[in-house]
Amino acid sequence: DAGVIQSPRHEVTEMGQEVTLRCKPISGHDYLFWYRQTMMRGLELLIYFNNNVPIDDSGMPEDRFSAKMPNASFSTLKIQPSEPRDSAVYFCASSFGGATEAFFGQGTRLTVV
Amino acid sequence: KNEVEQSPQNLTAQEGEFITINCSYSVGISALHWLQQHPGGGIVSLFMLSSGKKKHGRLIATINIQEKHSSLHITASHPRDSAVYICAVRFAETSGSRLTFGEGTQLTVNP
Numbered sequence: 001d002a003g004v005i006q007s008p009r010h011e012v013t014e015m016g017q018e019v020t021l022r023c024k025p026i027s028g029h030d031y032l033f034w035y036r037q038t039m040m041r042g043l044e045l046l047i048y049f050n051n052n053v054p055i056d057d058s059g060m061p062e063d064r065f066s067a068k069m070p071n072a073s074f075s076t077l078k079i080q081p082s083e084p085r086d087s088a089v090y091f092c093a094s095s096f097g098g099a100t101e102a103f104f105g106q107g108t109r110l111t112v113v
Numbered sequence: 114k115n116e117v118e119q120s121p122q123n124l125t126a127q128e129g130e131f132i133t134i135n136c137s138y139s140v141g142i143s144a145l146h147w148l149q150q151h152p153g154g155g156i157v158s159l160f161m162l163s164s165g166k167k168k169h170g171r172l173i174a175t176i177n178i179q180e181k182h183s184s185l186h187i188t189a190s191h192p193r194d195s196a197v198y199i200c201a202v203r204f205a206e207t208s209g210s211r212l213t214f215g216e217g218t219q220l221t222v223n224p
Contacts, residue, residue, distance in 0.1 A: 031210060033210075042199075042214055042215075042216050042217060043199065043201070043214040044214070045211055045212060048210055048211070050210075055210070056210075056211055059211075089154060091156060093156075095210075098210030099143065099144060099203070099210065100161065101146070101158045101161045102146075102158060103158065104148075104155065104156040104157070104158070106153075106154065106155050107154050107155065107156070109154070
């Protein structure tokens with residue numbers, strides 16, 4: 001398996017634009033996590049899914065952020081409209097079982113100017 | 114408040130030295146993870162443990178549940194070990210799979 005695949009690796013966008021980050025989890029994994037990493041706040045959990053259903057979205061900063069998992073092999077994190085303070089590295093991770101080791105993607109570095 | 118604290122924040126060592134990174138947490142946990150993040154940004158899970166000790170190559174992770182403390186040890190350190198090491202815990206009182214992260218320890222191993 002190629003591991004968790006995220007796209008794009010880098011994204012630069014202007015304030016106000018919509019941004020969509022994509023994630024393909026490891027086949028067979030039933031948990032998918034979206035994290036955000038910034039210098040100020042470190043790593044934070046935004047939302048996670050179990051069997052494609054959102055379980056905990058309490059980390060989603062505000063209504064501008066939304067996440068979907070239409071099937072077991074694909075998830076998106078959307079920011080609309082984007083703001084400069086959304087600039088961060090966004091990681092997707094997946095695991096088999098929520099209490100087991102998680103495998104991380106390479107991350108998407110988002111810059112909002 | 115559920116907190117995770119790591120020490121030191123920064124650590125510089127010479128190749129071959131024995132290294133220890135510490136993680137303390139505030140309340141009971143169900144699991145603790147050690148993660149490694151290389152300069153390129155990718156994150157790799159090193160260990161997940163809830164008790165005792167685990168070893169993988171030159172890396173050893175220990176946890177003391179009573180003292181709410183875990184350590185990550187690197188024996189015979191090498192420049193390629195240079196990375197940020199992050200401790201993350203799943204608090205027992207938190208339902209589900211939410212992890213709380215420490216701020217990370219930046220390790221630099223000089224040749």
